[in-house]
Amino acid sequence: MKKFINDPDSFVDEVIEGILAVHSDALRAASDDSRAIVRADAPIANQVGIVTGGGSGHLPVFLGYVGQGLCTGVAIGNVFSSPSSDQVLAATRESNGGAGVLFVYGNYGGDVLNFDDAAELAEEEGITVRTVLVADDVTSAPADRRDDRRGVAGLAFAYKVAGAAAAQGATLDEVAEAVEHLNANMGSMGVGLSPTILPAAGEPTFTLDEGEMEIGIGIHGERGVRRGPLDPADSIADELFATISDDLGLSSGDSIAVLVNGLGATPLEELYILARRVSQRCNAGGIILERTYVGEYATSLEMAGASLTVVRLDDRIRHLLAQPASSPFVGAML
Amino acid sequence: MKKFINDPDSFVDEVIEGILAVHSDALRAASDDSRAIVRADAPIANQVGIVTGGGSGHLPVFLGYVGQGLCTGVAIGNVFSSPSSDQVLAATRESNGGAGVLFVYGNYGGDVLNFDDAAELAEEEGITVRTVLVADDVTSAPADRRDDRRGVAGLAFAYKVAGAAAAQGATLDEVAEAVEHLNANMGSMGVGLSPTILPAAGEPTFTLDEGEMEIGIGIHGERGVRRGPLDPADSIADELFATISDDLGLSSGDSIAVLVNGLGATPLEELYILARRVSQRCNAGGIILERTYVGEYATSLEMAGASLTVVRLDDRIRHLLAQPASSPFVGAML
Amino acid sequence: MNGAQLGALLDTACERLASTGDELRELDAEVGDGDLGITVTKGAAAVRTRLATLDADVLPNDVVLAAADAFGTANPSTFASLVSSGVKAGAKATELTDMSTAEVVAFGRAVAETIARRGKSAVGDKTILDALVPSLDAAEFSADGGALEAATAAAAAGIEETAAVAAKKGRAAWAGDRGIGVPDAGATAYLRFLEALR
Amino acid sequence: MNGAQLGALLDTACERLASTGDELRELDAEVGDGDLGITVTKGAAAVRTRLATLDADVLPNDVVLAAADAFGTANPSTFASLVSSGVKAGAKATELTDMSTAEVVAFGRAVAETIARRGKSAVGDKTILDALVPSLDAAEFSADGGALEAATAAAAAGIEETAAVAAKKGRAAWAGDRGIGVPDAGATAYLRFLEALR
């Protein structure tokens, strides 16, 4: 295990300690175990609170998106495992500024169970909660079962849209509707080139032969749609872009934003090789590529690989994506 | 080779194409081969131009530090190889706003040869050029031969200091002196957990057994001071911090800034585990840790590993580090 | 069986479960994310720690509630959450007193019902239910003293069937037909638990 | 030897150098960054491309200048920069006409001088100079027609000595005593070039 680590069992808690030590001006713990974290200035009075969370190992997802114009609070589970409902509840309490709380997180079974429990508990305490699941991975279920899809790097845009709407004073229902609108116009797809190792397990989550890739992989190493020999970068970019493009029904004249996301070990250089090709495809297809985000927005520990997220832009999404946002992790990136 | 790549021979040019496609608002080519790049608004009249450069494979070094309050221009070589003097000259010409140009780059033989040649050619064209080499890797030469040391992640601070001084209207000599002052107060040290593969070579630059680390490694995989079994994260952080601390002669009451830099494949989570320990050491030793930077500031393709950079702060450095800076890559990070 | 005896039995079973980590990780990783090994080993360890805090005269039902709570919070993944809330609901519905076969089967039915309701799943979806439900049927109609053996055999048979189909629920469902051939990880965890009880 | 013959000789030699990439990469990687293989293979390929553009009546000196320029810009690493500028300076100093041993040795001395001056290095620092300088000495005092063979043998002997010491210049110097035992990569590249000329 080529990891900087002390004890696998304290991995997540030490990461959080480090983050709180470095970013004490921006973040604070909202529970004794520090597994619930909120903006230092939370709750924001009369603003809808945005709470997210999920398993660890995906930085800057989830904790990195707590900030101004983004999420208000987060609950952090063990590596690749959901936080508990108590942890979600703790984040919810301290994120509630009186205008209700929106849960925005990726569609994973364990998270849904625990967030739903937390929502019930919060409602019992008089906090109004709504939930919008992010389900952007187009290969994880066909279009007629969109809601079954898992949530991947599109989370970044969901946080931006939710946080921007909340900062502008939208109501809980309006913020939820904005994220749902984004969801309907967003698709992602990933490709993995090497596995990750969970610190507590010490073994790779899957194996790929030298020179193999897994097309359609999830951010926990979930199987994709196809495993095969590693294609040239341009073919891979073409396959990801065409698949998402079909799913969204993009056509000439449409405006989009694109995120080329690194899964962890892949150098930034290679992400730009993919971005280059996407830009070429858009030019060739008459699609207006208004903005390209390149970098690590949702990772899977040290997995080599990348994902592509495409958002179809309309005035509403464009406006929300253009709002200022800042967090210790992704300030200038979003 | 687990890489998103088309043709190894066009790797660097495709990366640059991708970067220019995505960041055309901020960057523009300053040579026909696009190996010289400058700020879109370069040259800045009556401001000292800052030109850097070196081999590819280290993003955000070097191109990522071209921006407001940072470098004006850059020359980009092949992976791990110097740019040519012509490329440096091209960047220099378009970075010269009339107040002269400072070359700030890492101390590597090939770069020194080519930048020196470029400096001569530039002087022949009437451009005043000065050079300050960054040489922060404490393990690469003893303190009495500081100037022989190689330049690593400390480059990030050198760019910030140079760019901030230039933006404030300092003269060429003053900017150079500011970077020299930083150099005298900065030290770095790295540790590698896995090798990189040069696209054009297709083979790892070195091999480490499972569970081994190379302490003191350079950002091209240059050998360090010791190879041995992978220590716990805290011991590694202690060793890096103690070595640099001794080199700088830090003592209780000193103020420092620290950069925990990822070399490429190491997850952000693990960098925070190292940052946590450094913060603990500072607290224990009475050293005032004013700011900690955590992230990928100088990489070595997909190498797993990290480096620590420590800067002793005085009012002068503190003031320059506090100035605004922005680039498509490191805006909020610096 | 009284509460102390049940606690001792569970303690031994959880001790034995420690060795299942690798198998469950690998099964879960085939189609999912590979964390089930951690869920079960951490969960089992947490159960043992919690059992050690119980009084000697504790009631069987409270032993079960305490174990469920510990298992559910150690690593609250899908499996841990479903099993924990299922067991808690089962205990509340049955009020376990003597752990007779009839009582345990009734308890198990309530567990399965809760899992199915919360997981929106049914037998045939390739989940823990495919081992749990047949094991309860087998135990109910087993010969005296043979309930555990019958349940174990039925669970194993149910798991074999899961290998033949694609998952319809949970993370494994995303793998679709590519998951065919791999037995369900959660169902296997349940089987290993039954085996550890012997 | 006229210019066309020299061009043909260099072309063959550069073709042969293509196979040295792995060896040079590995040697450079032992203590440095592993790019010398790329420098030499890309450089040799660039030389061949450039040679193909020359006129049939080109002068030997211009063949050498063209080759140096191509080698220096293909992958301008330390080695490429030093060798290219050294060869250019040597050609300017000697004005090669017939490629006699005396002429080539004088040229080589000028190359070595320039490398030493620009690289601030000397024989014994574990660089290309440790092969280049002895090879010139050997060629100068060799029997008629035996210059290349003598130079090759002397270069090989010089390289063996480099293996015994720590580098004092270049990237390899950072490795300090850990570089002992590894022959110098740049010196080896020069030896492979001499061998390819035969």
Ligand SMILES: Nc1ncnc2c1ncn2[C@@H]1O[C@H](COP(=O)(O)OP(=O)(O)O)[C@@H](O)[C@H]1O
């Ligand atoms: N909706 C569901 N209903 C019943 N059981 C489920 C459901 N989803 C998952 N499971 C069970 O949980 C197991 C996976 O557990 P776990 O690894 O904790 O999930 P995850 O990693 O997705 O959080 C599956 O093998 C299956 O037996």
Ligand SMILES: Nc1ncnc2c1ncn2[C@@H]1O[C@H](COP(=O)(O)OP(=O)(O)O)[C@@H](O)[C@H]1O
């Ligand atoms: N200062 C120097 N003087 C003479 N030769 C040198 C010097 N520095 C390096 N070399 C030669 O160059 C070789 C390394 O070349 P190269 O791999 O291109 O360097 P780098 O990767 O550091 O740019 C060394 O093996 C040595 O022979």
Ligand SMILES: [Mg+2]
């Ligand atoms: Mg999981």
Ligand SMILES: [Mg+2]
């Ligand atoms: Mg090099």
Ligand SMILES: [Mg+2]
């Ligand atoms: Mg799992």
Ligand SMILES: [Mg+2]
């Ligand atoms: Mg080299």
